[in-house]
Amino acid sequence: TSISSVLFLGGKTMSLFNYYPKNFHAHGWGWHRGGSAASAVRGFLKHEQGKGSTDEKPNLSTEEDIILSTGGKLYPALPADEYESGAVEELVEDVCTVVNVNAVLGETRPSSFGPVTYQDFKDIRSRCLAEGRLFEDPEFPAVDRSLFYKETLDKPITWLRPGEISDNPQLFVEGYSRFDVQQRELGDCWLLAAFANLTLHRKLFFQVVPDDQSFDEEYAGVFHFRFWQYGRWVDVVIDDRLPTYCGKLVFLASSENNEFWSALLEKAYAKLHGSYEALVGGSPCEALEDFTGGVPEIYDVAELPPNFYTILLQAYERNSLMGCTTEPDPHDLSGNENPETPEGLIRGHAYSITRVKYVDIEIPGLSEKIPLLRLRNPWGNEAEWNGPWSDKSPEWHLIPESKKEELGLTFDDDGEFWMSFKDFTQHFDRVEICNLSPDSLDPEECPEGCTKKWEMSVFEGEWVRGVTAGGCGNYLETFWTNPQYTVTLTDVDEGDDDNKCTIIIALMQKNRRSQRHQGLEDLSIGFEVYRLPEYGRVPKPLDVNFFKNNMSVGGSQSFINVREVSAR
Known part of the structure; x- marks a missing residue:
């Protein structure tokens, strides 16, 4: 199964039309953002019922059409506020079986697409308080199989609650x-x-780490965290028993x-x-997307644009x-x-990029702007860059x-350091950017002029x-x-003199990390972008002859075995 995401920068109007091969045909219906999704769906249904032929071209006003060829059975996703009454979902279910509307944001509901069984945090906490007991999670018990499915630690593990580790446990201290965030023995x-990175954005942080829980008021040994999973926000409930060695x-x-917020958040993600x-090895953008619902971009430093x-x-x-x-x-044979x-x-x-800033140098005979980056090593110790612009350089x-x-310059052994962009491109291999959706942004955090x-x-x-x-x-015979x-x-983009619009396209496959214990790894995925001739002069969907006679104008860098590929 797959998720396809398309981001437009500053697009006032967006029209997306999807085609199913093998005589299974449907349209996704575009609308102005902020308009009524319900009216858009009603318009779609009216169009489907009255058009008489699936080949009829919708009434479009286009400047340029681009075709994106990927894989998947596609459903339009509507703004979260359209789901509160359930009217849109009911409308679609009653009238049309082709379209299935899925909420992108909103209240969590039982999950049928992942390994986590739905548990109600407030209900569990209330029952535990009434019965005078601390919660023990039967879905993720304090046993070895919750730690590893293949590897082992060379030390005995004891699961302890924070109150058994510290005399005054707190979710947050100041x-x-x-x-x-300090990494220890897990890769x-x-x-x-x-x-x-999550801590830099208040709205995002408390969306993932709800503020309705603590070790003081109504403590029952149960906590919950929220993650974006393939188009939905999922509430994950855990008990607070954590793996320890010698306390x-x-x-x-x-x-x-x-x-303990960071240790509990890691447990919920596990x-x-x-x-x-299952958390060993991965890409920062994978987690950033799960914390935000944003769309990632990955850049090879050896091939960066100017x-x-x-x-x-x-x-x-x-x-x-x-x-x-x-x-x-x-070439390193040390075994380290x-x-x-x-x-x-x-x-x-992996490192976090926590700031991007031009710094002005103004001394006699020299006035220059230096492009700098602030980075952080999650080890949180003295392992830091020691070259130009490092601590005390x-x-x-x-x-x-x-x-x-x-x-906010400090020179501590905390894993954080500055370096020039030039040095950065000489010492790092890959850069990842998670672009936030409009619903993820806090208006108070938006910079001036944006x-x-x-x-x-x-x-x-x-x-x-x-x-x-x-x-x-x-495989041209089947690619179509x-x-x-x-x-x-x-x-067009704001300030773009070339009359162009930025679009980011991402394609994601589902649930492969949670199936590692079954020996399943990521499949190779990718997509291609083609420029269309006049809209009405090509078959719908495009047939094998189109792809034999037309070259793609863009797409993912390659078809590769990662969770998600994207391109700008």
């Missing part, structure tokens, strides 16, 4: 920050880099010994995927969440999984004290062998059977 640096946390811990071991620092700067200004990674050294480079960076490791003498205060946000549409479905699983472009989307862009 608030929350990126410094509350999930990709996840912890995302944790650190100390084995996995993620906070810099404060009595603070439950979502079946075990702690304006990439501007892309990073604009992403930071739009509150996008960002991370970066270093690749393992193929994460060797340190002479410059203080860790190979095969001479370059900081060129910056006035007032500017240092404005940057007048446009992303417009987003999500489609959901599945590949079926012999029907909709057409393979990549190497993959589901096809027609995308119309009608509004």
Whole structure:
């Protein structure tokens, strides 16, 4: 099964039309954002009932049409506020069986697509308080199979509640920050880099870590956290028993010994995927997307576009969440999984990008803007970059004290450091950006001068062998059977003199991480983008002859075995 997401920057009008191969045909109905989704669905149903032929062309006003060929059975996803009354869902169920409307945001409901059984946090807490007991989660018990499905630790593990680890356990100690994330014995640096980024955005943080729980009021040993999973927000309930050795946390811990939000959040994410071991190895953008519902972009540093620092700067200004990674050294035979480079960076490791900033240097004979990045190692220790612009490096003498205060500059062994963009491109291998949907943004956090946000549409479905699983472009005889989307862009980017509009396309496969214990890994996925001739002069869906005679104009970099691929 798959999810396809399309983000438009500043698009006033969006029209998306989807085609099912093998005589199964439906349209996704576009509408102005902020308009009534219910009226859009009614218009769609009226159109379907009265048109008489699936080949009739809808009345469109287009400037340019682009076809996106992927795979999947597709459903339109509507704004969350249209689901509160359930009217749209009922309308579709009563009148049309072709379209199934799925909520993107809203109250959590039982999940049928993942490994987590639905549990009601408030109901569990009330029952435990009434019965005078602490919650023990039968769905994710304090046993070895919740830790590992294949690996083991070379030490005995004891599951303890925070009150057995600290005399004064708290969910938060003096608030929350990126410094509350310190990696220990689990190889999930990709996840912890995302944790650190999450703390930079208040609305996002409390969407994932609800503030209706604590160790003081109504404590019953039960906590809950929310994750975006393939188009829906899922509420994951856990008990607060954590794996320890000699009374100390084995996995993620906070810099404060009595603070437990980060360790409990890691446990909830482990439950979502079946075990702690399922969290070993991954991409920061995977977790960032699960915390936000945003759409990721991944860049190979060796192939960065010339304006990439501007892309990073604009992403930071739009509150996008960002991370970066270093690749393992193929020539290192030491057996060390994460060797340190002479410059203080860790190979095969993930970092958070926590700030992007031009810094002004003004001294006699020199006036210059230096593009800098602030990064954080989730180990949260002294393993930091030691080159130019690192802690206490001479370059900081060129910056006035007032500017240092404005940057929040500190020189602690906390895993955080600054470096120039030039050095960054020479020492890191991959950059990941999670672009937030409009519903994820807090208006109070939007920077001044940012007048446009992303417009987003999500489609959901599945590949079926012999029907909709057409393979990549190497298999032209079947490639055309993959589901096809027609995308119309009608509004240019703000300040773009070339009359162009930015679009980000992402394609995701579902539930593969939670099936690792069954030996299943990610399938190879990808998509291609084609420029359409005049809309009415091509078959719908596009047939094999179109793909034999037309080259793609863009798409994912390759068909690769990762959870999600995307392209701008």
